[in-house]
Amino acid sequence: MEILDYAFMQRALIAALLVGVTAPAIGTYLVQRRQAIMGDGIGHVAMTGVALGFLLNASPVWMATLVAVIGSVGMELIRSRGRTSGDIALAMLFYGGMAGGVMIINLAPNGSTANLTSYLFGSITTVAPEDVTAIVVLAAFVIAITVGLRRQLFAVCQDEEFARVTGLPVRLLNLLIAVTAAVTVTVAMRIVGLLLVSAMMVIPVAAAQRVTRGFVATLGLAMAIGVAVSVAGTVTTYYVDAPSGAAIVLLSIGVFLVLAAVAAPLARRRARTTTAASGPGPDDCPLPASGSATDDVRV
Numbered sequence: 408m409e410i411l412d413y414a415f416m417q418r419a420l421i422a423a424l425l426v427g428v429t430a431p432a433i434g435t436y437l438v439q440r441r442q443a444i445m446g447d448g449i450g451h452v453a454m455t456g457v458a459l460g461f462l463l464n465a466s467p468v469w470m471a472t473l474v475a476v477i478g479s480v481g482m483e484l485i486r487s488r489g490r491t492s493g494d495i496a497l498a499m500l501f502y503g504g505m506a507g508g509v510m511i512i513n514l515a516p517n518g519s520t521a522n523l524t525s526y527l528f529g530s531i532t533t534v535a536p537e538d539v540t541a542i543v544v545l546a547a548f549v550i551a552i553t554v555g556l557r558r559q560l561f562a563v564c565q566d567e568e569f570a571r572v573t574g575l576p577v578r579l580l581n582l583l584i585a586v587t588a589a590v591t592v593t594v595a596m597r598i599v600g601l602l603l604v605s606a607m608m609v610i611p612v613a614a615a616q617r618v619t620r621g622f623v624a625t626l627g628l629a630m631a632i633g634v635a636v637s638v639a640g641t642v643t644t645y646y647v648d649a650p651s652g653a654a655i656v657l658l659s660i661g662v663f664l665v666l667a668a669v670a671a672p673l674a675r676r677r678a679r680t681t682t683a684a685s686g687p688g689p690d691d692c693p694l695p696a697s698g699s700a701t702d703d704v705r706v
Contacts, residue, residue, distance in 0.1 A: 422598050439561065439565065456475060591604075
């Protein structure tokens with residue numbers, strides 16, 4: 408294919424593939440614990456890291472990873488306290504991160520502001536070889552955590568008190584989810600953009616929930632949808648002069664609408680043919696769909 412003759416497209420497609428896998432993988436857990444907006448907040452904080460990278464002449468990806476991880480740990484600590492004022496503290500952290508990024512980027516060398524735009528909305532032409540190396544390393548971490556620890560993470564997301572009774576290190580696992588979400592944001596920012604990365608964590612998961620009943624099935628289908636729309640959106644931006652993040656998110660919404668339309672008749676048919684179950688097994692847990700009744704899921 409002609410598109411593969413260009414080195415920048417090869418790098419962009421590799422990055423898109425990894426984004427499509429990692430964003431829905433961690434997004435499945437965030438949706439389960441009703442923290443779908445967390446990716447957006449981390450993206451705001453990561454903006455300060457990107458700006459620091461430009462100012463200090465360091466890698467924006469690694470600097471954003473560091474700042475995003477610190478910010479995500481702060482968010483989790485605030486959330487775990489469960490105070491009413493936590494929402495205000497989180498809002499200050501989110502918007503403080505964006506304001507800090509804007510302020511720092513103005514101190515950076517000329518041209519940094521234009522480069523920052525590619526991190527905010529994604530750009531396939533700016534994925535450098537060193538970015539691919541960082542993305543591969545970070546994506547491997549995300550996949551190892553979200554797939555390798557899926558039972559423990561799901562238990563914590565489903566019922567923290569029950570997980571604590573069973574002996575799971577709940578606080579550590581909660582922090583691990585937050586850190587993994589932060590790493591995912593920096594994986595996705597070169598292709599999807601910091602301001603749109605949250606959509607890739609949520610929309611493929613919400614689309615998969617329309618037609619699946621088990622947790623593993625939801626996780627697998629969400630990742631498949633993520634890969635499909637990420638690669639398709641990246642290819643689309645090769646032919647159309649548009650930000651890759653916007654193309655990917657719009658394709659994700661299109662997939663969601665199609666599956667939502669298909670799910671309605673499937674649900675009616677399932678309701679007519681499903682017999683009464685004897686009771687949930689040890690691996691059966693509910694995974695709530697956004698804005699809808701819960702479905703039975705299986706880890």
